[in-house]
Amino acid sequence: MTQKKQLQGRFQDQQNTQWLIVSDLDGTLLDHFTYSHSDADAALKLLENSGIPVILNSSKTRDEMLALRKSFDNRHPFIVENGSAIFIPRGYFPHKPDAAREAGDYWVLEPGAQRTQLLEFLARDQQQHPAAYLNFHAATTDEIVSATGLTTAEAQQAQTRGYSEPLLWQGNELQKQAFIARANAAGFATLQGGRFLHLLGQTDKGLAIQLLKKTYQQYSGRPCSLVASGDGPNDLDMLKVAEIAIIVRSPAHKPPTLSGHPRLIVTRNLGPLGWAEAIREIFPQIFASTPTEG
Numbered sequence: 001m002t003q004k005k006q007l008q009g010r011f012q013d014q015q016n017t018q019w020l021i022v023s024d025l026d027g028t029l030l031d032h033f034t035y036s037h038s039d040a041d042a043a044l045k046l047l048e049n050s051g052i053p054v055i056l057n058s059s060k061t062r063d064e065m066l067a068l069r070k071s072f073d074n075r076h077p078f079i080v081e082n083g084s085a086i087f088i089p090r091g092y093f094p095h096k097p098d099a100a101r102e103a104g105d106y107w108v109l110e111p112g113a114q115r116t117q118l119l120e121f122l123a124r125d126q127q128q129h130p131a132a133y134l135n136f137h138a139a140t141t142d143e144i145v146s147a148t149g150l151t152t153a154e155a156q157q158a159q160t161r162g163y164s165e166p167l168l169w170q171g172n173e174l175q176k177q178a179f180i181a182r183a184n185a186a187g188f189a190t191l192q193g194g195r196f197l198h199l200l201g202q203t204d205k206g207l208a209i210q211l212l213k214k215t216y217q218q219y220s221g222r223p224c225s226l227v228a229s230g231d232g233p234n235d236l237d238m239l240k241v242a243e244i245a246i247i248v249r250s251p252a253h254k255p256p257t258l259s260g261h262p263r264l265i266v267t268r269n270l271g272p273l274g275w276a277e278a279i280r281e282i283f284p285q286i287f288a289s290t291p292t293e294g
């Protein structure tokens with residue numbers, strides 16, 4: 001209860017603050033098993049009506065995010081491939097941010113690296129160190145399917161990444177650590193996922209949302225505060241930089257450890273239901289006229 005009072009107090013103290021909510025997708029806004037977001041829909045609608053943007057921030061690609069964003073009826077900027085690029089709908093801010101590139105209907109900020117840079121590094125590296133991994137760029141879709149167990153559609157999506165390269169590691173741990181050190185020395189980062197070692201630029205979900213937050217502040221002239229929500233280790237970077245952090249409980253793994261955060265909520269419920277529970281706790285005002293569930 002004390003925590004709840006503190007959170008409400010913080011919100012009421014900062015009526016001038018523009019709140020931004022940044023959220024992971026799989027296991028957070030999307031159910032771990034069904035990929036449904038229906039348990040979060042009512043809260044999402046109330047946030048939208050209250051002028052609190054929800055920014056989707058995931059390891060997914062632009063095309064995957066476009067489809068999901070549509071299913072959420074979300075019109076706000078979104079962040080792809082673990083902080084690699086921020087897509088801002090053209091005209092969302094009064095002017096294009098200076099550092100942004102124009103791409104179709106979007107202004108794009110790219111704190112990460114282009115995939116071509118990653119492929120160039122891999123080609124250079126392979127001249128001296130035989131590849132101890134399956135290179136998705138060089139492999140056919142069928143080869144990826146048989147090596148990974150991904151579906152054909154998933155394999156195709158993995159091949160159409162813009163800012164990161166998944167590597168199916170086939171060598172030993174020593175070779176992997178040596179590869180990671182060479183990638184870091186060349187100005188790139190790696191991220192160990194459940195199945196793949198991802199090569200990407202030196203960015204993360206936290207760095208990207210901080211850049212977007214600065215952009216909001218620049219145009220609104222108001223201080224912005226962040227609520228960040230996620231369920232996995234690759235969400236910790238954005239949870240750390242948020243004023244309020246939400247760790248959404250997962251049916252698949254224990255909540256990641258985030259020590260020393262001044263405002264941390266670990267949800268009781270799983271996935272999108274847990275997410276909605278935390279949003280209700282942080283912004284009780286916007287739920288004032290709707291009945292309490294459970």
Ligand SMILES: [Mg+2]
Pocket residue numbers: 024025026027028230231232
């Ligand atoms: Mg997740």
